[in-house]
Amino acid sequence: MEIDPVTGGIMKEKYLSEKEELECNRTITSIIKCNNQLEYLLWHLKYNVFKNDTKKSIKYGSFAQICTQLYKEKKISLAPTTCYEIAWAYEEKRIIKDVIKIDITGVDISVHARLELRKETDIKIKEKIFRIALSNAARKNNITHKDIKNARFQLEEQLIKTEEMVLIPSNKQTQIGSSKSSQIGEDVGVISCADEVVNNQGVPFYPNKPIYTWQGIRFRSKAEVQIAKALDRVNVSFLANCVVRLTDPRKTGNRRNMEADFVVLYEGKLGILEVDGPSHKPETRAIEQERDRLFQHNGIPIIQRFTHSKCEQHPDDVVEEFLQIIKKVG
Numbered sequence: 001m002e003i004d005p006v007t008g009g010i011m012k013e014k015y016l017s018e019k020e021e022l023e024c025n026r027t028i029t030s031i032i033k034c035n036n037q038l039e040y041l042l043w044h045l046k047y048n049v050f051k052n053d054t055k056k057s058i059k060y061g062s063f064a065q066i067c068t069q070l071y072k073e074k075k076i077s078l079a080p081t082t083c084y085e086i087a088w089a090y091e092e093k094r095i096i097k098d099v100i101k102i103d104i105t106g107v108d109i110s111v112h113a114r115l116e117l118r119k120e121t122d123i124k125i126k127e128k129i130f131r132i133a134l135s136n137a138a139r140k141n142n143i144t145h146k147d148i149k150n151a152r153f154q155l156e157e158q159l160i161k162t163e164e165m166v167l168i169p170s171n172k173q174t175q176i177g178s179s180k181s182s183q184i185g186e187d188v189g190v191i192s193c194a195d196e197v198v199n200n201q202g203v204p205f206y207p208n209k210p211i212y213t214w215q216g217i218r219f220r221s222k223a224e225v226q227i228a229k230a231l232d233r234v235n236v237s238f239l240a241n242c243v244v245r246l247t248d249p250r251k252t253g254n255r256r257n258m259e260a261d262f263v264v265l266y267e268g269k270l271g272i273l274e275v276d277g278p279s280h281k282p283e284t285r286a287i288e289q290e291r292d293r294l295f296q297h298n299g300i301p302i303i304q305r306f307t308h309s310k311c312e313q314h315p316d317d318v319v320e321e322f323l324q325i326i327k328k329v330g
Contacts (some may be wrong), residue, residue, distance in 0.1 A: 011161070034049075042083050043090035058204035089114040100127045107134070125286070128155050156290045218243075223275050223312035224261060230315035233265065236323070239263040249297045258294060264322070271302035271326045273318075275311045302329055 016024060029299045035241045046052065050063045060066050065192040067080035078086075092114035096102050100123070113133075120126045133151035137143045215232075217240050224240065231238050242264055248254040272295055276288075292303045304325055306318045 017222055039086050039090040042087040043094070046084075046087040047091060085111065088118055092118050095123075095126070096130060099123065100130065102127075102130065104133070104134075107137075108142040110144050111140070113143045113148050116145050116148040120286070152286075156287055221277060221308060221312075223276065223277070223308040224317075226313050227262060227273065227275060227314035227318060230319040233261070233316070234319060234323070236319075237265040241314070246294055246298045248294060256294075258291070259280060260295065263300070264326070266323055266326045268299050268328065269302065269326050271304070271322065271329075272300055273322050274303065274305040275308050276305050277308045302326055 045066070046063045050056070053063055055246055056062045061067070064080055064084075065084040067078070070076040070083075071079055089111040093104070093109065096104055096109075117126060117130060117133075120129055124220070128146065129151045132154050133143050133147045136151065137147050212222060212225050214225050214228060217228065219228065219240065228238070228240055239260075241259060242256050242263065243259050244263075246258050248256055260272045261275045264271045265274055272292075288305070295303055302325060304322055306322075311318050
């Protein structure tokens with residue numbers, strides 16, 4: 001509905017003639033074609049000609065300088081930062097098609113969606129994020145910036161849930177005591193103390209992995225034992241490998257179990273010291289940060305990670321550095 005600017009009345013809608021419709025269609029097609037060509041040309045210049053900014057032109061300078069000249073002198077209405085974003089976005093499309101090998105024919109992936117995907121540098125995680133986004137957007141045939149963000153969140157949720165799973169040997173089934181479960185809730189399992197000692201500390205994730213004990217406390221690595229001894233030497237209170245119940249602030253009423261390697265109480269402040277073993281790799285860093293944020297949301301602001309080799313070989317240095325960090329936090 002359109003208002004006549006002169007009379008203030010409602011104007012009747014007018015539609016294009018058949019000839020005008022054809023011209024409109026041709027123009028839109030040309031715009032899309034030009035846009036695709038522009039994306040390719042900027043990508044080609046940055047990645048093929050300038051080898052991703054590792055080379056310069058004697059006559060024109062760097063890719064950034066060319067973009068600036070086009071904007072200021074040739075009056076091309078693309079800021080240098082926009083030129084970079086367009087080239088980066090096209091590179092993401094190339095990675096999806098040529099590296100990850102996903103057929104995206106007929107799927108419109110917005111520039112902002114590709115720039116969001118670009119934030120993930122690990123190719124395997126990038127592939128998982130994109131496949132989730134593609135699956136979620138199957139009916140609409142286009143992927144937006146929000147779709148990629150949601151896909152990343154879904155993947156992080158999946159990995160956190162996987163991390164929380166505890167594998168129990170098949171020969172040790174939980175026994176449910178009918179008389180007790182009616183008193184404390186049907187979701188509570190009762191295990192006979194004669195069969196197994198139940199413990200919320202040092203829960204074994206995998207039945208074939210060794211558990212180390214020191215002073216009646218369970219640890220999953222020698223490095224953790226060394227850190228515990230180092231904390232003990234400086235008379236610092238700590239909890240090791242204990243399951244805690246936390247609130248996920250992103251979802252109303254969502255509670256979950258999490259576990260920190262060491263929760264340390266020092267000078268009235270709480271901090272978490274994590275011993276990162278061989279399974280902690282660069283591609284899992286985003287997931288670990290998501291996990292750390294859950295602790296921070298629940299009131300533990302100090303979380304520091306150290307390699308297992310450093311913890312095992314120089315535990316006193318690790319503890320000293322960690323306690324210094326706690327001291328500096330107000």
